[in-house]
Amino acid sequence: MSAPVVRAAGYIRVSTAEQALRGLSLEAQEAEIRRWAAEHHVRLENIYVDKGITARKQLHRRAAFMQMMQAVDAGQIDLILVMRLDRWFRNVYDYHKMMNEHLIPHGVNWCAVKEDYDTTTTNGRLMINLRLSIAEQECDTDADRIRDVQQNMVAKGRWPFGAAPLGYRIEEKRLVKDPQTQPQVEFFFRHMLANGSLRGALFAMNDRFGTSYEYRRAQDLSRKSVYYGVYGENQSFCPAYITLEEHQRIRSLAEKNVRVWSSPTAWPHLFSGLLICDDCHRRLNAQTIRRPSGVYTTYRCSHSTDNHGCANNRSISEKVIEEYLLNYVREDLAQYIVQMEVSRKKAAALPDNTAKIRAKQERVKTLFINNFIDLEEYKRRIQELEGQIIRRPPSEKTKDVSKLKQLLEDGALKMYPTLTREEKRAFWRGFLKELHIYRGTIQGPPIFL
Template sequence: MKPKPTTPAAVVKLTRCAIYTRKSSEEGLAQEFNSLDAQREAGELFVRSQGGEGWTVLPDRYDDGGFTGGNTDRPGLQRLMKDIAAGRVGVVIVYKVDRLSRSLLDFAALMQTFEAHQVGFVSVTQQFCTTTSMGRLVLNVLLSFAQFERELVSERTRDKIAATRRKGKWTGGRPVLGYTVDPDRFKLVVDPAEADRVRAIFQLYLTEGSLLPVVEELARRGWQNKAWTSRKGLVLGGKAFTRTSLYKLLTNVVYAGKVRYKAEVHPGEHAAIVDPGVWQRVQSQLAHNGRGGGGDTAARNRFGAVLKGLLQCVPCGCAMTPTHSTRGAKRYRYYVCSAAQKKGWRTCPSKAVPAEQTERFVVDQVRAVGRDPALVAGVLAEARAQDETRAADLTREERGLTTDLTSWHKELRALSGQLRPGADNGPVIARLADLQERVGSAEARAAALRRQVVEARSRVVGEDEAAAALSAFDPVWGTLSPREQGRVLALLIERIGYDGGTGKVAITFRAAGIQTLARELADKREEKRA
């Protein structure tokens, strides 16, 4: 009798298992055997139970102690994802689902990555497998409850802060000048030296009547905002006062012995620094002067400031905004440097310029361009150079999109060949949908770029046409309203730079607007004739 042939033992495929552990707080992590160790031990026991299937534990530890599960910004998780992408992991083991993530959206993205790299996922205590539809359903239900728990904790925290503020307690935030924080009782304690400085600032404002003179005086004295050291050892604050920071100090209810929660104001546990009468007088003065806190507040553009948005202070590199003052029945308009408004007049050589004279000068320059053929030619040459530069930039962007489109179309053809009937085509279909969306957006953008290139290179304005438009500017200008005048100047002018140190004004023309101006002025003439 012939012996029966022996059946060769089945080859067991090795599956490398990564155990991920997480704990939200750092409490207890210094212990010899902490929560992370307990989670890993449970994971190792589970892997050993699957030893017959070829499962083995990777020696690398993917631990995140003291990190929230509300986001994926965790060093241990990031190392795990890199190893998954490198093909070193076959299964991810966690103690519970919420150890990996408490966000449904983040978890869905992680699962998509796992599926793309054919990585399994196991929760030890909840016993389910993501390879079945039932397992995925149970997983999503559990994760929904984890996210609900996280949102519930957030709501409780907000409610606790609200209740604490309503009791007048300090709930944290940036330290304020005049107080220190008692670390044991977590209460505001008056700093005598800083408190004297705060009282002096309130008195200064009552004396001066507006913010800017106080800012200048504080700069002269060298007084600055509150400086403090953060928990990370960074020195913050300690900057010079501006109108904005001074306004915040003068309106901070903390100095009146109160605390604010949203629109509510409640009596505080801390001592007040400023006398109630002084506090109320300062608030009344601020309300009388308006949001800017003084008579130097920039007015809105309701008095015909036609250079608004065009005039800039050259030394400070910032806008010059319209303002006005009144003496009796007469109003005087100005353009003032916004940096000088915030930091004081001594910080800027430009300070302020009379509005009417400056506007008249700019309009005269526009008229002069129309009368001088050489100036017209120079403006048009500059416009053509700008159009060519823009066309070149647009062409470079279009070429980059064309390269991307070629690569994406190639990947689309390759992925289409990977679809198999009856197979799990989820990752392939997801990538195909992503590529189709990218291709559609890129093709639309490329078409728009081609139109813009043609427009930039075909936008040629003749010198005769430009001269006619600018010569028509003179008789029509006086018939326009201030709002229309401002819009016409914005068509023609890109920037007006004023240097208070030299008294020079530099005008950069937007020559491409000349053609638009010619058409609009012609329409105006037709309306007048009708």
């Protein structure tokens, strides 16, 4: 005995704006419905399509939906398949009206193939109501409608947003080149295409024009389609700065760069976190620039570019810092270690009697509180004891230098050139605490851990 055939109908609704979205297009919805029907061995009798219809449109104005209800009433359908609940309803009232007037009287079930609702349990029905209430709210603030309006504007060559992208200004709602920023944008693209570095082009542009655009601006320039004249479906939306081919070249160059920067293991910054701005005392930021001749890392105080009063506005190359530090370790570290050891021995020889004196002072206080001595006497004795304190020098001058000594003894320095960048990074971090930098010069000596 074979199971009775389930006759299914698919329902698809797609608004104009949604048609362009991945996963919501008519084709995508149809594919999902067909896939589900095949997997569950139901016979798909018909697919009803309401195209260009937003969820706001009332049910009786959706032609395909009304046809499907007629089929339900005629007893031709057992099951309705939609991709998601919001494809056919975004409103609690409409949903129940349809259930009560059409589906329940004719014993028709429905199923959202990409969602999991159970119409047979109280919990399942509660979920549906909840989902519909949410969909209703979403519908009111309506993304659909906004997208439709935007798409309409774009088709007419109008910029649908407030601010114009860099290099443009808005004239009668259209984007035209802005004479003020046009040279900057042209310079940026020329530089980018010649050198292949987004960051390099950004710095060069900022240097040349005295601007302080952030990296995000460079990313916008490299990504936005308006720069080759296209927006949305509109192929001649605005005057272009570059061709589509140039845009594609920039994209592929930028992606190569991103790979270098986004992966700290691919190109570790040797000194990031260790360099201190000698003006504003913030840590310097590392930048890596890729040129045909190689990859260059520099450090600078990001606070100097955002007009926050830091005068440390020059960057310093990683090479310079590395050379300086290697030199320091070779030439001066031994001397430093000797000094440390001497002051450490001196300090160790000094008895630190702070605790003892404090205890004596406490006893004086007790005498005073119990009226054995007067205030005058109390003050005199406290002061006298304070003068007898012998303190060890602060720990800054008595650092443990065993790690630094190892550096000299193990021939670690000879090993250095053979290390990977990751290992070099770890090497410096092993004993260096910070190094102060001002306007591209090192304010030595280094401070060790």
